[in-house]
Amino acid sequence: MENYKIQRKNALPLSSAIKEYLRESHLTTGLNTRLIFKAWDEVSGAAPFTIRRYFRSGKLYITLNSSVIQSQLAGRKEFLTEMINARLGRDELFEQDDKNVNWVEELILK
Numbered sequence: 001m002e003n004y005k006i007q008r009k010n011a012l013p014l015s016s017a018i019k020e021y022l023r024e025s026h027l028t029t030g031l032n033t034r035l036i037f038k039a040w041d042e043v044s045g046a047a048p049f050t051i052r053r054y055f056r057s058g059k060l061y062i063t064l065n066s067s068v069i070q071s072q073l074a075g076r077k078e079f080l081t082e083m084i085n086a087r088l089g090r091d092e093l094f095e096q097d098d099k100n101v102n103w104v105e106e107l108i109l110k
Contacts (some may be wrong), residue, residue, distance in 0.1 A: 015092055036060060036096050036104060039069040039087040044073060044080055058105035060084070070109050077107045 004041050012020070016086050016099040033055050040060065043046035053065045060081075064070045073080065096102055 006020040010030070019093070019095070022093070023095065028098045029100040031093060032098050032101040035088060035091055036084065039084045039091075040080075043087060046073060055101060056105065059108055060106070061103045061108045061110065063110045067084055071087075074109055077109070081105075081107050 017035075022031060036055050037053045040053065040062065041050070044063075046064060046069050049064050049066045049069045050062060051065050052061075054061040063072075081104050084107075088103065089096075
């Protein structure tokens with residue numbers, strides 16, 4: 001048997017390879033949206049009261065089933081927006097350069 005040596009000319013770390021695959025497959029927009037929704041659930045603590053989530057043009061629309069929770073969160077919208085963006089900034093899979101879905105600029109509670 002002959003000894004074969006595999007040459008690694010274009011070796012990438014796995015995290016870089018995954019990001020590249022997501023970018024080439026045009027999956028970053030959907031993934032970014034899901035990561036924003038996940039960040040909302042973690043930061044706000046209102047996941048059990050959230051009926052609908054919608055993200056468009058930098059605005060995160062949240063529909064809640066409790067007016068009490070809505071009024072409590074309404075005074076903390078700027079803080080929640082900052083915390084969501086901080087959480088997204090720490091996430092390795094969040095694509096910051098996606099032209100369709102990136103940072104949360106405004107939080108709208110319904």
